[in-house]
Each structure stands twice: as structure tokens, then as C-alpha cells.
Amino acid sequence: MLIICYLLLMLRVGRCTDSLIFETKTVGVGDDVTLTCTRQASEPKTRLFWIRLVSGDLPELLGGTFSFDYDGVNKTPRITAKQEPGAFVLHISQTKLSDTGVYYCVKVKELDMTFLNGTFLRIKEPDVTAVVQVPPSDSVHPGDPVTLQCSVLSDSEKKTCPGDHSVFWFRAGSDESHPSLIYTHGNSGDECEKSPEAHSPQKCVYNFSKNISSSNAGTYYCAVASCGEILFGNGTKIEVNMLQSNPVLFLLCAALAISLTIIAFLIYTIKKKTCGCCNAAVVLETNASIPRGDQQSQQRDEDSLAYSAPSFITRKTGKAERRNVKTAEETVYSGVRAL
Structure with a gap:
């Protein structure tokens, strides 16, 4: 870093200050990295740049912006430089081994160049x-x-x-x-x-x-x-698997199922008997609600149906009955003769 500062000083185009913030970041291949640089909106004639220095290559300009609020975005396939509130950020997505290098945020005001912060980004491939x-x-x-x-x-x-x-x-x-x-x-x-x-x-x-x-x-x-x-x-x-591995639990579940079946059958039987008793009570209540005259009429109808049936019972005629019949025949015969 000092060699770079000395070279810039010799060219009279830049300077390193004691307030330079330098850090080291190590990430794996394929990770996302975000580098942040402070932005002062009160400096209208100031510009900010992100520069990358890779060993063996010339410095590479990644993006630039103004100090005041600006919507412009510098974007490449994997690197994006844009403004955020109070900051100028550089976002690298899906890092590669070739992204290893030193990243500087540079402030340029008229002919004055200042390095604000630097980050040595090391990309490693996990073993x-x-x-x-x-x-x-x-x-x-x-x-x-x-x-x-x-x-x-x-x-x-x-x-x-x-x-x-x-x-x-x-x-x-x-x-x-x-x-x-x-x-x-x-x-x-x-x-x-x-x-x-x-x-x-x-x-x-x-x-x-x-x-x-x-x-x-x-x-x-x-x-x-x-x-x-x-x-x-x-x-x-x-x-x-608790059910198949524990025979005691399986037997308990089977006993519970049988018990529930028996209980359901008993409830059905009791309910059926209770309904029969309820029907008998309803018939009695219906008969009690019929008036007495209707009951007598109903009784006569039942008696007439009973007497209408033919009887085949044969009775033996007694002596007293034969005498009464004979007397009646004689009386009828005498009346006919008198006429």
C-alpha cells in the first residue's frame, strides 16, 4: 500500500491521509461481498470512485458517483456501484478467485485525490x-x-x-x-x-x-x-415407529376398539327397548284421550263384530223345554180350530 501511495505522490495526483481506513476481508468462492464508503452530500463538487488493484495488472476503475444524491448506477455482470443513504457501496456477487485484490474508495475534488478507505479482499476456495x-x-x-x-x-x-x-x-x-x-x-x-x-x-x-x-x-x-x-x-x-414395535400398545388399541364396538351395540339395544316402551305409552295415552261416548260406540262395534261370527255349538234340549214347545203347539192348533 505504501508503495502505491509513494507512486501517487510522485505523480502529484493523490495523497494518503492518516485517516485512511484499511481492512482485510476473507470470503469463500461464490459468496457475495459489499464494500462501503462514506459519502458527504454537503460537498457538491466532489466525486467518488471505486478502484481495484490486482497484482500484475493495472488499476481498474469499477464505478463512480457524485457526493450529492445521484441515481446513476455503474453495473457490470457481477459488480455494482451505487449510492445508498450516506454511503457509496460496491457490491460483488458470486465472487471468484480472480477477485482477490485491494479495493480503494477514492474522493476527487477538483485536482485533489484522497484515499478514504481500502480493503484487501481475499477469496479462498474451501478445502x-x-x-x-x-x-x-x-x-x-x-x-x-x-x-x-x-x-x-x-x-x-x-x-x-x-x-x-x-x-x-x-x-x-x-x-x-x-x-x-x-x-x-x-x-x-x-x-x-x-x-x-x-x-x-x-x-x-x-x-x-x-x-x-x-x-x-x-x-x-x-x-x-x-x-x-x-x-x-x-x-x-x-x-x-411406535405402533409396530410395541406389541403391548397394539393389544391395548385392539382392546379399545372392541370395547367401543360393544358399547355402541349396548347403546343401540337399550335405545330400541326404550322406543318400544314409548310406543306403548303413546297408545295408552291415545285411548285415554277418547270421549266416553266414543268408547261405548267403539265397544258396540267390537261386540257386533263378535256376534256376527257364526256359532257351531250344539246344545241338548232338556225335558222342560220340550214340554213348553208342545204346549205352545197345542195352543196354536186350538186357535186355528176355533176359527
Whole structure:
């Protein structure tokens, strides 16, 4: 940076001040970066510029604006320079390794150039390229041992920090707001295999075994920490099948279903009997409400129907009855003779 300032001083076109803010940012490939520069709207004849210095190349102008409010935007396919309230920002989307360099915000007022702030942006490619989790193939029952597998792909040639990566297992239950740490692997060198092919990634496989109970249901995550960054896997969801694995619970459910069926049948039978009693009571109440004259008329009709039926009962005639009949015949005969 000092060499650049000395060169600018020799050209009499710029100067470095003690108030220069310089920082370093490190991001991964594909990340988005926003650099901010303070803008004073009270300086009407001032312009601001973003300049990038890359080793081996000439300075590159990325965008410029005025100090006062201005709607103009300088935009390239991945870099955008525009105004925001009180600031002039530079936004880089989907960073690449070629974006590594020094970025300066420069203020130009008439023939005076001032470097306001500088940022050394370092783009690094992570050594861990993928974390893949393999879910269990069969359904899980309480008490069954479950083995979760986590495969870590890394490139040791691109590693930017010393030491091996660390692997952790987290579990996120349905009643927990944040995942909880449940296991940490030791030395990672024992589970890693180097591919014989040149420039091929290194594969490390980590297994985590546990006897699952009903309280262990949830989503298990494999996390890899390397060079100050943590990369999580896609997660493995463990659901405990309680109904098929517990015969006692199954029998209780069957007994409950049978009990409900019996109760429903008893309710139907009692309701049917109650309806029969209600019908009989209604008939009695109807008969009681009929007037007495109508009841007598109804009784006579019933009696007439009873007497209208022919009778086939034969009775034997007694002696007294035969005498009465004979006397009556004689009386009739005497009356006819008198005539």
C-alpha cells in the first residue's frame, strides 16, 4: 500500500491521509461481498470512485458517483456501484478467485485525490467441498441400533490452514429451537482415504451409532469445522415407529376398539327397548284421550263384530223345554180350530 501511495505522490495526483481506513476481508468462492464508503452530500463538487488493484495488472476503475444524491448506477455482470443513504457501496456477487485484490474508495475534488478507505479482499476456495449424509435404509423401532454415516470430501492441496478438520454430530428435536451437540469425532486421519488419481478429492467417512428410543427422534446433522468455518450436511431425519414395535400398545388399541364396538351395540339395544316402551305409552295415552261416548260406540262395534261370527255349538234340549214347545203347539192348533 505504501508503495502505491509513494507512486501517487510522485505523480502529484493523490495523497494518503492518516485517516485512511484499511481492512482485510476473507470470503469463500461464490459468496457475495459489499464494500462501503462514506459519502458527504454537503460537498457538491466532489466525486467518488471505486478502484481495484490486482497484482500484475493495472488499476481498474469499477464505478463512480457524485457526493450529492445521484441515481446513476455503474453495473457490470457481477459488480455494482451505487449510492445508498450516506454511503457509496460496491457490491460483488458470486465472487471468484480472480477477485482477490485491494479495493480503494477514492474522493476527487477538483485536482485533489484522497484515499478514504481500502480493503484487501481475499477469496479462498474451501478445502471441504461436500458433506454427504446417508440415511438408514430400514424403519427404526425403539431399542434398535442405528448407524448414521457422514462422508466428507476435501482437497488437502487447497487447504489454507494447518491441522485436520473436526467432525461433530448435532440433533434437532421437534421440541428444541436449536440443535444440540451429541458427539465429537477424534483424529480424522483414521477414517480418510486418499484417491490414487491426481488432483482428486480426499474422502473421509464417519459413522455414528446409537440405540434409538422414543425420545431420540429428530433430525441428525453432521458438521465439519475447518479453517474457522463450519459446513453442515443435509441432515438425516429419524422417526421412531411406535405402533409396530410395541406389541403391548397394539393389544391395548385392539382392546379399545372392541370395547367401543360393544358399547355402541349396548347403546343401540337399550335405545330400541326404550322406543318400544314409548310406543306403548303413546297408545295408552291415545285411548285415554277418547270421549266416553266414543268408547261405548267403539265397544258396540267390537261386540257386533263378535256376534256376527257364526256359532257351531250344539246344545241338548232338556225335558222342560220340550214340554213348553208342545204346549205352545197345542195352543196354536186350538186357535186355528176355533176359527
